[in-house]
Amino acid sequence: MSQSDFIIIGVSVGLALVILLASLAFFGIRWYEKHAHLRRCANERSVTTLPIRMNGLDTSTDFSASLSISIASGASENHQKNSPFNWRSHQNKEWLASASGIPRYSYKDIQKATQNFTTLIGQGSFGPVYKAVMATGEIVAVKALASDSKQGEKEFQTEVSLLGRLHHRNLVNLVGCCVDKGQHMLIYEFMSNGSLANLLYNEKERVLDWEERLQIALDISHGIEYLHEGAVPPVIHRDLKSANILLDGTMRAKVADFGLSKEEVFDGRNSGLKGTYGYIDPAYISTNKFTTKSDIYSFGVIIFELITAIHPHQNLMEYIDLASMSADGVDEILDKRLVGKCNPNEVRRLANIGHRCLHKLQRKRPLIGEVSRAILKIKERRLVKNDEASFARSDISRTVSLIEDHQVELSNMASMMERD
Numbered sequence: 347m348s349q350s351d352f353i354i355i356g357v358s359v360g361l362a363l364v365i366l367l368a369s370l371a372f373f374g375i376r377w378y379e380k381h382a383h384l385r386r387c388a389n390e391r392s393v394t395t396l397p398i399r400m401n402g403l404d405t406s407t408d409f410s411a412s413l414s415i416s417i418a419s420g421a422s423e424n425h426q427k428n429s430p431f432n433w434r435s436h437q438n439k440e441w442l443a444s445a446s447g448i449p450r451y452s453y454k455d456i457q458k459a460t461q462n463f464t465t466l467i468g469q470g471s472f473g474p475v476y477k478a479v480m481a482t483g484e485i486v487a488v489k490a491l492a493s494d495s496k497q498g499e500k501e502f503q504t505e506v507s508l509l510g511r512l513h514h515r516n517l518v519n520l521v522g523c524c525v526d527k528g529q530h531m532l533i534y535e536f537m538s539n540g541s542l543a544n545l546l547y548n549e550k551e552r553v554l555d556w557e558e559r560l561q562i563a564l565d566i567s568h569g570i571e572y573l574h575e576g577a578v579p580p581v582i583h584r585d586l587k588s589a590n591i592l593l594d595g596t597m598r599a600k601v602a603d604f605g606l607s608k609e610e611v612f613d614g615r616n617s618g619l620k621g622t623y624g625y626i627d628p629a630y631i632s633t634n635k636f637t638t639k640s641d642i643y644s645f646g647v648i649i650f651e652l653i654t655a656i657h658p659h660q661n662l663m664e665y666i667d668l669a670s671m672s673a674d675g676v677d678e679i680l681d682k683r684l685v686g687k688c689n690p691n692e693v694r695r696l697a698n699i700g701h702r703c704l705h706k707l708q709r710k711r712p713l714i715g716e717v718s719r720a721i722l723k724i725k726e727r728r729l730v731k732n733d734e735a736s737f738a739r740s741d742i743s744r745t746v747s748l749i750e751d752h753q754v755e756l757s758n759m760a761s762m763m764e765r766d
């Protein structure tokens with residue numbers, strides 16, 4: 347090999363090495379940039395999908411399990427006490443409202459909108475509820491936290507954090523809040539037809555017909571479906587009951603009272619269990635584990651309230667057990683005011699869904715998506731039947747008009763023959 351060959355080989359190897367090093371450097375930089383970008387995206391995503399923070403402390407440490415609305419546990423209470431961002435501090439209140447994206451109103455705004463708090467429409471465990479007309483003309487409901495309510499303070503915080511990110515047509519929307527002059531108030535869209543409990547049990551109210559009840563069941567189911575399967579992380583309501591279902595001016599139902607579940611006293615002792623007597627999943631009472639299937643149980647109770655108009659405090663469970671003994675057992679417990687005014691097959695189908703929701707084993711209860719589909723099917727069957735009926739009706743009218751045409755032709759022919 348000549349010297350020039352060595353030079354050529356040397357230069358080639360050198361060039362190849364330079365190209366290799368340059369490529370390595372290029373791909374190295376690209377790889378680093380890509381990963382840095384992914385890390386940035388992941389951080390942004392964790393902020394948007396896990397936006398619930400308590401007292402300035404991120405509560406999103408373990409969201410592998412469903413987030414319950416009563417996240418204000420003893421542990422978080424300790425955080426509250428120890429945190430430099432104690433929620434009572436002014437800065438944190440500002441942060442809470444602005445971070446949740448909920449508009450904040452001053453005490454004066456609310457005072458004016460409620461005509462100096464003279465428009466009382468109800469009283470809950472959270473405090474009084476007022477009807478209000480905001481400066482924009484929007485009609486709203488204002489829940490004022492009773493100043494002596496410790497439980498309410500936690501619930502207020504949960505409600506603002508949670509509802510700031512939850513929006514669905516079957517959830518009562520939080521449209522604002524007020525943290526001013528030592529007062530805490532939640533502002534909701536106004537539900538002019540009040541609660542389902544009032545409509546079912548107040549004799550002064552008009553009777554809800556079967557179609558309305560079926561639609562209400564479907565609306566509630568869609569609201570829960572959004573909480574369990576649409577929200578990230580999933581949300582368990584924990585206090586589903588007919589008093590927490592509100593109806594708007596067109597009788598569409600929405601689920602209300604997130605974060606407002608209260609502790610119930612059992613057997614005279616504070617058991618620490620959350621929810622309302624008559625609606626609580628018995629499996630939760632024995633295991634202390636509240637899952638989405640516990641909400642399903644409470645919804646099962648509401649389904650039977652819709653069918654029977656019997657309140658859970660009036661032995662509803664015993665009636666349900668009786669009804670479960672035969673396929674048409676539910677006919678016996680159907681709201682008297684609906685007898686002869688609804689399709690018994692539809693009632694039985696809805697009762698069947700209710701029974702499945704009330705199964706004593708949580709794992710045997712359906713998921714909410716399945717419940718929604720089953721209720722929708724009842725409504726769809728009716729539509730198909732109506733279509734068939736109208737189709738049959740249109741068939742008859744077509745036949746009648748054909749006969750009429752033939753009659754006209756025959757009489758024409760007869761008159762022609764007469765003429766001939």
Ligand SMILES: Nc1ncnc2c1ncn2[C@@H]1O[C@H](COP(=O)(O)OP(=O)(O)OP(=O)(O)O)[C@@H](O)[C@H]1O
Pocket residue numbers: 467468469470471472473475486487489518534535536537538540541589590592602603606
């Ligand atoms: N957004 C709203 N629009 C119209 N009325 C409302 C609204 N929210 C609550 N109300 C009415 O105010 C009353 C009290 O409601 P609130 O949710 O405070 O208590 P509750 O659900 O009845 O009971 P608890 O607090 O014990 O669960 C109810 O009669 C309800 O009909």
